[in-house]
Amino acid sequence: MSAPLSPSAPLLKLEKIGKTYAGAVPVTALQEIDLEISGGERLALLGKSGSGKSTLLNLLALIDQPSRGCLLIDNRDSRTFNEKEATRYRRHDIGFIFQFFNLLPTLTLRENIKLPMELLQQSDDDLFEQLTREAGIADKIDRYPEEVSGGEQQRAAVIRALIKKPRLILADEPTGNLDFETGLHIVGLMNEICDTFGTALVMVTHSQEAAAACTRRLRIIDGRLMAHA
Numbered sequence: 001m002s003a004p005l006s007p008s009a010p011l012l013k014l015e016k017i018g019k020t021y022a023g024a025v026p027v028t029a030l031q032e033i034d035l036e037i038s039g040g041e042r043l044a045l046l047g048k049s050g051s052g053k054s055t056l057l058n059l060l061a062l063i064d065q066p067s068r069g070c071l072l073i074d075n076r077d078s079r080t081f082n083e084k085e086a087t088r089y090r091r092h093d094i095g096f097i098f099q100f101f102n103l104l105p106t107l108t109l110r111e112n113i114k115l116p117m118e119l120l121q122q123s124d125d126d127l128f129e130q131l132t133r134e135a136g137i138a139d140k141i142d143r144y145p146e147e148v149s150g151g152e153q154q155r156a157a158v159i160r161a162l163i164k165k166p167r168l169i170l171a172d173e174p175t176g177n178l179d180f181e182t183g184l185h186i187v188g189l190m191n192e193i194c195d196t197f198g199t200a201l202v203m204v205t206h207s208q209e210a211a212a213a214c215t216r217r218l219r220i221i222d223g224r225l226m227a228h229a
Helices: 053-060 083-093 109-119 125-134 150-162 180-197 208-212
Strands: 010-021 027-038 042-046 068-073 094-097 168-172 200-204 216-221 224-227
Touching: 010 053, 027 053, 027 200, 027 224, 042 053, 042 180, 042 208, 053 168, 053 200, 083 094, 094 150, 109 125, 109 150, 125 150, 125 180, 150 168, 150 180, 168 180, 180 200, 180 208
Parallel strands: 042 200, 042 216, 094 168, 168 200
Antiparallel strands: 010 027, 010 068, 216 224
């Protein structure tokens, strides 16, 4: 894994990014996006469904490429990444958190959490113990996903993303299926890892409370990025 960036160093830079999906009627998802994301920054993206938020996350993860403009990762044009390099970037540098957990049902919570580290041939038992304790699931980690609540599944999913100390966390509605208190706990865990390791967070959310915990808030309207009032 690459070393964490200082809070002032740009990790990602988007210059006039646009994304249009081809079809009988082409659909423009993003228009003229200019954005810089630095290590340690916590950015909330707000907007209606279909406004382009998830498209932007996919571009940041190199799951998709922009139709126009330039995405720089450590000052390198994303279009120069081959598939092997893109996979390595996602595996080493990005932690994904989804609204619907995406835990493997045949693995225990412990096994789900440790899977990314095993793929990297790494381990950090101290951090594992710390995060599971702070998330309140230390006594549930040997149970299977179906044996715990949705909130406990999401806490495990968050720890799975955080355990490898990624440079960037991409979170797509991470509190969308949780009650208010559990959602705030999840946001607190993400903020703690960002502060500790200089990790950047880009979080798509409809929650004003989750957004308020971020250092910057932006809104996407019809594919355009705007300041959030």
